[in-house]
Amino acid sequence: MAQELVQLQPGTQVERWTIDKKLGEGGFGAVYKVTDPTGSYALKVEGVNEQIQVLKMEVFVLTELAKKCGRHFCKIEDKGRFGSFNYVVMTLVGKSLQDLRKEGPGQHMSMGTAISCGIQCLESLEDLHGIGYLHRDVKPGNYTIGRIELNEQRKVYILDFGMCRKFTNDQGVIRKPRAAAGFRGTVRYAPISCHMQRELCRKDDVETWIYMCVELTTGNLPWKNVQDMNAVGDYKRRCRAEPFIKELFGGCPREYVEILQYVDSLKYYDAPNYQMCYGLMRKAITSMNAQEFPYDWEKGPGGF
Template structure:
């Protein structure tokens, strides 16, 4: 494989050929780039079929790509249609690790922004909401929390593969297992936890730096659904750095009718607020009643005379043919150990070759910062926790 000779960027270059044990791939174009890696479209040279590759710097201490691989292999075990399949995987020594996946279409943020009013029609909003809810329930089924539910982490399939009415869940770098493997028990709730997610959609518990459970993924899902139904959230003009102000908005939403009117503008207010009240009633260990949440969505569709065949906004001339599924009961299954471990092979090979010293140093730095932050923030966290408990009691 080629070595990097263009600056310090270890990521793939246009037209670069990548080799795995199974195939060769030609890099076509950069699709997206984030803090932990990048996604590219590639061409498999053996049959000219297009795929996506997700890459992660080989020297990173974060194991986001390993988590992606584990989650996608778990989804394959339950045969979910809402997750991409891992086709291949490999590493380019000293540069990056990568997995090869199904190539999909635009994410739901971009699809919403393509509409004339930057919001979905109610039929599209509820159909996509139901599909996303099912994918969250399925993720929970094999023991993972997403912790970063947002429109950019869901996408429609490609029209070329006739999957453009199916929604796929993406980006599992912030996922966390909430069960103890081999024991069938839930992890014990942590007294506090670092913020994870995106400020706009983050649940109250995450913003208060409390441990999050399954209910919190559903809370984030609701914020996301409200946004693409109404066109925006009450705190939409605030920046990610304005976390305290966004937190205050979310707290007051539970008790202020004017905020509720703003929040649920052009939405099925009764059904959406019922979902919010329901998630607020759950604790960390609770198994959500996904069927109840789905019923609220279905009731809103029926009340507004929305048919199962009504088209999606991004394919207005075709009757809807995407999946219509009722979420499962919330039971958690045990994944096959062999399948989980097989994800590690080539992806972690480069990291192992670099040794564990750098990772241990970074971990120690993180632990030191965490101790310092905990000492400085302890009083503030206790105050926020009491505020949340008071707000929930009032609601």
């Protein structure tokens, strides 16, 4: 039996925060825009009786990242319990990469913007992996840009750590994989290991990131209209070889193919070579003769 989602009306006070408006809701609670005398922030709420306490993970991960000066993460301003819900107040961000992609001509970003955003998205995963966590739900809807009024429209943030899993133990040693792991994440972007119900590792976050980069670049993933989860897994496997590899990477820099082939060669315990991936992404900007800046949404009325 699902819990009633906490609903807060505009004007309501939660401690020192005034609810401005609802920004959206996920499976476990809602997100609101709130203000206090210092400015505008995002407030996430979750009923205290929720079976799965997502906010706890979110707070823990963001707190750990803050200690390490993570480059692409919201800052926690406040957290606590108020009535029947837990809440966390964090940096308010701008539009998601998913929305920005759909606003572009052909529902994709320009080459330079897509590659450059891709680099920032991978940096955020490198930082997350650096504190021993996998994200396990990498997708354009979980990345946003900063707010234009704060002049952060070139900064990419990663959000939503509710599906994170710690892959190291307290000594920093990688945990042994479980024999079987349930499906986690979003079918469209999930790595092949996920379809096989295998324990995920760092390379899986990076594989998912590549699918996301393809979609930002071309507006398309060949399996996007396939409903059956197993069929999607088969499609992804097929796209590893000729002639189908062209179906996945048509219109993309060939460096994307190189990165995928490298990632596919990695094993469970391997640390991805992020620097090599950034190098290939930078090379792609040059080889495609693309312009990194300004980003598409900086280019005048309506952003494009």
